[in-house]
Amino acid sequence: MKKIQKGIVNKIEKIAFDTFVLEISSTVKTANAGQFISILCPPKTLRxxxxxxxxNNGTFEIFFKLKGEGTNYIKSLKIGDGVDFMGPLGQGFKIKNKKSLLVGAGIGIAPMLFLKDELNIANIDNFLITGFKVIDEVIQGFDKTVVGGSVIDFLPEIIEKFKPEIIYSCGPEVVLKLVSKVAKQYNLDxxxxxxxxFACQVGVCRGCVIKILKDGKVQNATICHDGPVFDAKAVVWE
Ligand SMILES: Cc1cc2nc3c(=O)[nH]c(=O)nc-3n(C[C@H](O)[C@H](O)[C@H](O)COP(=O)(O)OP(=O)(O)OC[C@H]3O[C@@H](n4cnc5c(N)ncnc54)[C@H](O)[C@@H]3O)c2cc1C
Ligand code: FES
Known part of the structure; x- marks a missing residue:
């Protein structure tokens, strides 16, 4: 079982219509873009x-969008409150020294912003495009922001101009499927x-299994433990 961590709320602020940023300080030593933390939201028992x-130095930020009881519990937290969390969990992005196109959609921008920081520190040229459904959801700070339309429609033009060697993406499944298709068309990683x-979040309950291609065979993988980040070519879409 993964260790339960105790964090302290440093900051909680609204950044868009139904989206907030939460900053927690902790004693965690390392974390990578694409990994996640899992927060206990009483009275819910599933994190x-x-x-x-x-x-940065044990301090995490997350963006959270209000959905139900759990996210409303997080919204009720005040500066100085304790946060019971597990993490960082899962496998993050494996950074390559390649010109990088980052594609985020909706709340999927959070790990893209972390990845952009990591790429900038490593001096790897990158471009981040992101999309939001409506103007109220828009969060600032990207190289290109699409509102209303689909980020996918802009990819061919950006790929031809920016000439990336790899694409990294996070967002709804429909976006990830199309990103994978575009990457294949342009022969990009x-x-x-x-x-x-998620239920258990640590690879035990098998509730988040997907099919992936590994060693030439279709195998099961858990999103929470083996992912959430996968090589797009390996994912077998159902
Ligand atoms: C790996 C991973 C990373 C995530 N990162 C973020 C993030 O950075 N920011 C963020 O706001 N959210 C993120 N989510 C989604 C977030 O976990 C859920 O929105 C949250 O658990 C909802 O809890 P709740 O109790 O408020 O809502 P619930 O009462 O549990 O659910 C309310 C509604 O939201 C739907 N829902 C719940 N979980 C998900 C989910 N995982 N995907 C789609 N719909 C869901 C339910 O089906 C239901 O319709 C992430 C999920 C995963 C698996
Ligand atoms: S949520 Fe239990 S195995 Fe992934």
Whole structure:
């Protein structure tokens, strides 16, 4: 069983219509873009997973969008409150020294912002495009923001101009499927961060299994433990 961590709320602020940023300090030593933390939201017993948006010296930021009881519990937290969480969990993005195109959609921008920080530190040229359904959801701070339309429609033009060697993406499954398709068309490597409703979050309950191609065979993999980040070519879409 993964260790339960105790964090302290440093900051909690609204950043869009139904989206907030939460900053927690902790004694965690390392975290990578694409990994997540899993927060206990009483009275719920199943923890709620959130991608790490930034990590610095034990301090995490996450973006959370209000959905139900768990996210409303997080919204009720005040500066100085304790946070019971597990993490960082899962396998994050494996950074390559390649010109990188980052594609985020909706709340899937959180790990993309963390990845952009890591790429900038490693001096790897990158471009981040993101999309939101409606203007109220928009969060600032990207190289290109699409509102209303689909980020996918802009990919061919960006690929031709920016000439990336790899694509990294996080967002709804429909976006990830299309990103994988575009990457294949342009013969580019791609890594995608998948999402599903989680129960145990640590690879035990098998509730988040997907099919992947490994060693030439179709095998089961859990999104929470083997992912959430997978090589786009390996994912077998159902
Ligand atoms: C790996 C991973 C990373 C995530 N990162 C973020 C993040 O950075 N920011 C963020 O806001 N959310 C993120 N999520 C989704 C987040 O975990 C859920 O929104 C949250 O658990 C909802 O809890 P709740 O109790 O408020 O809502 P619930 O009462 O549990 O659910 C309310 C509604 O939201 C739906 N829902 C719940 N979980 C998910 C999910 N995983 N995917 C799609 N729909 C869901 C339910 O089906 C239901 O319709 C992530 C999920 C995963 C698996
Ligand atoms: S949520 Fe239990 S195995 Fe992934």
């Amino acid at each position: 709620r997973p959130f991608s790490i948006k930034s990590f 791609a890594q995608i961060a998948m999402e599903k409703v």
